[in-house]
Amino acid sequence: MKNLPRLLLAIASAFEVSAFTAIDSPHVWGRWEQALTSARPYENPYADVSLRVRFTGPQGRSIAAYGFWDGGEVFRIRCAFPLAGTWQWQTECSDAQNAGLHRQHGTVEVAPYRGENPLHRHGFLKVSTDRRYLAHDDDTPFLWMGDTAWAGAMRSTADEWGRYLADRRQKGFTIIQVGTAASWMGKTSRDGAAPFHDAELRQLNPAFWQSIERRVRAANDAGLAVAMVGLMEPVERYPNAEAACRFARHIVARLFDCHIVFSPSFDSDYMSLADEVGRATREATAVHLITQHPGTPSGQKTPIYTMKYYDQPYLDIAGVQSGHNRGNRERCAFQSAGWMLHACRHEPHKPVINLEAMYDGHGEKAWQAVDARSAAWRSWFSGAKGYTYGGGEKSPKATNGHGGIWSWVTDPQQHDHWEKALQWQSAFQMQHLRDFLSGIEWWRLEPAPELIRNQPEPQTRRIILARSPQRDAAFAYLPDNEVIEVDLSGFTVPLAVRWFDPVRGRFSPESSSVKTPGIHRLTPPARGEWVLALEGTKTR
Numbered sequence: 001m002k003n004l005p006r007l008l009l010a011i012a013s014a015f016e017v018s019a020f021t022a023i024d025s026p027h028v029w030g031r032w033e034q035a036l037t038s039a040r041p042y043e044n045p046y047a048d049v050s051l052r053v054r055f056t057g058p059q060g061r062s063i064a065a066y067g068f069w070d071g072g073e074v075f076r077i078r079c080a081f082p083l084a085g086t087w088q089w090q091t092e093c094s095d096a097q098n099a100g101l102h103r104q105h106g107t108v109e110v111a112p113y114r115g116e117n118p119l120h121r122h123g124f125l126k127v128s129t130d131r132r133y134l135a136h137d138d139d140t141p142f143l144w145m146g147d148t149a150w151a152g153a154m155r156s157t158a159d160e161w162g163r164y165l166a167d168r169r170q171k172g173f174t175i176i177q178v179g180t181a182a183s184w185m186g187k188t189s190r191d192g193a194a195p196f197h198d199a200e201l202r203q204l205n206p207a208f209w210q211s212i213e214r215r216v217r218a219a220n221d222a223g224l225a226v227a228m229v230g231l232m233e234p235v236e237r238y239p240n241a242e243a244a245c246r247f248a249r250h251i252v253a254r255l256f257d258c259h260i261v262f263s264p265s266f267d268s269d270y271m272s273l274a275d276e277v278g279r280a281t282r283e284a285t286a287v288h289l290i291t292q293h294p295g296t297p298s299g300q301k302t303p304i305y306t307m308k309y310y311d312q313p314y315l316d317i318a319g320v321q322s323g324h325n326r327g328n329r330e331r332c333a334f335q336s337a338g339w340m341l342h343a344c345r346h347e348p349h350k351p352v353i354n355l356e357a358m359y360d361g362h363g364e365k366a367w368q369a370v371d372a373r374s375a376a377w378r379s380w381f382s383g384a385k386g387y388t389y390g391g392g393e394k395s396p397k398a399t400n401g402h403g404g405i406w407s408w409v410t411d412p413q414q415h416d417h418w419e420k421a422l423q424w425q426s427a428f429q430m431q432h433l434r435d436f437l438s439g440i441e442w443w444r445l446e447p448a449p450e451l452i453r454n455q456p457e458p459q460t461r462r463i464i465l466a467r468s469p470q471r472d473a474a475f476a477y478l479p480d481n482e483v484i485e486v487d488l489s490g491f492t493v494p495l496a497v498r499w500f501d502p503v504r505g506r507f508s509p510e511s512s513s514v515k516t517p518g519i520h521r522l523t524p525p526a527r528g529e530w531v532l533a534l535e536g537t538k539t540r
Helices: 005-020 118-122 158-170 208-223 243-254 270-284 303-309 331-343 369-380 426-437
Strands: 032-037 051-056 063-066 074-079 083-093 105-111 125-127 133-136 143-149 175-178 226-230 262-264 266-268 318-320 352-354 387-389 463-465 473-477 486-488 497-503 504-515 519-522 530-536
Touching: 032 105, 063 074, 063 243, 074 243, 118 133, 125 270, 143 426, 158 426, 175 208, 175 387, 208 226, 243 262, 243 270, 243 318, 270 303, 270 352, 303 318, 303 331, 318 331, 331 352, 331 369, 331 387, 352 369, 369 387, 369 426, 369 473, 387 426, 473 486, 486 530
Parallel strands: 143 175, 143 387, 175 226, 226 262, 318 352, 352 387
Antiparallel strands: 032 074, 051 063, 051 083, 083 105, 125 133, 463 473, 473 530, 486 519, 497 504, 497 530
16 A cells, blocks of 8 residues: 555545444434344244334435344344434334344434535435436436446455555546456455355355445445446356345345445346346335346347346336457447447436446457547447446456456456556546546437438447537547538537547647537547537627
8 A cells, every 4th residue: 555645545544444333323325224133043044034124204205125134143224314304213024023123113313414425415326307317316417437346345355445446536436336246256255255155045144245245335435336236146147036036135235325226137148037136126125226237249239138128117227238249349339339329219218327348458459448448438429328447358468368457356466456457547548538527517418420421431430429408519529530520500509619638638729619500520630539529609
């Protein structure tokens, strides 16, 4: 940690402490829990008994949740309260004779939040009123800038995880995507705990999931939301539905007080099991968002797995994996744009997020910074309202063919050791994208490819454009184009013309303006990647 700036060192240390610290006096959107002691022994309390709780509070608000077994005779109930004031809770146990769990009740006094954590200031994530993007409970738009740390929650030490979170917060990421305990990640956590004691997923090991829970809480304390994928396959592919649904209910209850999004699937084809677990997850929570992280039906014209899940009532977010496509850049370019466009035009609308695109693996022919960067801009300007970056995949320099942050490479001699991968240029370029989007009303953007009049044939050179519905702004990504011809016939205000460099993260000093309507031919300041910003100006 000696090489971290002093501020990041303090942040990382604070995360490690806060992840283990109980909160006795909850504030709005903070963590609260109540431990209960079972009055009766069970052979397998994880599978043999269920506990439910209902919270009632100000303004008639009511929240239903599960409790969960946490080792020995201990069960816990948890909540993050949306309003300050007095809340009541009462439990219901499947074993009505268990006086320690059944019809227990209490009162919680919740205080207003006075701090700066954006998650606690604005609340849990939800779908916006127009169902196009994600927002916090108070309607503040949530800009999904994700990072794939699939194995990080399982393979990291608390110290490593704190340093990782500090870096991602500094670079402007807003959400971290983690897996559960897939066998490819290893057999145990860095603490030496296994997720289950049996292959049938009936004997859960609380110590393992307490470690995962601490990583999720640390992320939230850093102001970062978490998306957890793979609820339907916590270890191996694929358990029976009963075991998968039981685990989903457990992990939702364990993380009920966290700012988290849940996904039953993790890089699979469409499966009815994912729908079944999706319904079980929805039954366990009405206050968290649910998506599906599908695999990549590479070469298809549409994201067919995404669309099979799309209309399910439990699903809030249309998750897409435009994918890696074995390094085929033409496919990656089409799918990161065309698939987003298809999904965002489906009705009724749901927010579309590109949950996984081509990674930067520091490859020689593909798997480079441009692959992660270009997929991000294509996704955002094609209707996605979020994008998740990945570093490390099938680099020829990696000893096992994989690496980087997502698999949490722990050998410091490897070029893609997790901490080295934090500083790859593509991660800084995600910060450039975040900064650019933060300066505009990104939630208003609608894809408008029909406005481009000089579209080249290769997918890797196609221009991607989005505009505001009021036609007072438009933005275009030019991957490598000498000129853009754009039809601004529907625009009624003069537009300032600026050019943004997505590689270096700065605007060109050159600027101009155009008077609408008409077709305009605009030339970037130089060859290479550019983002065109057309923004309304007042008529002088």
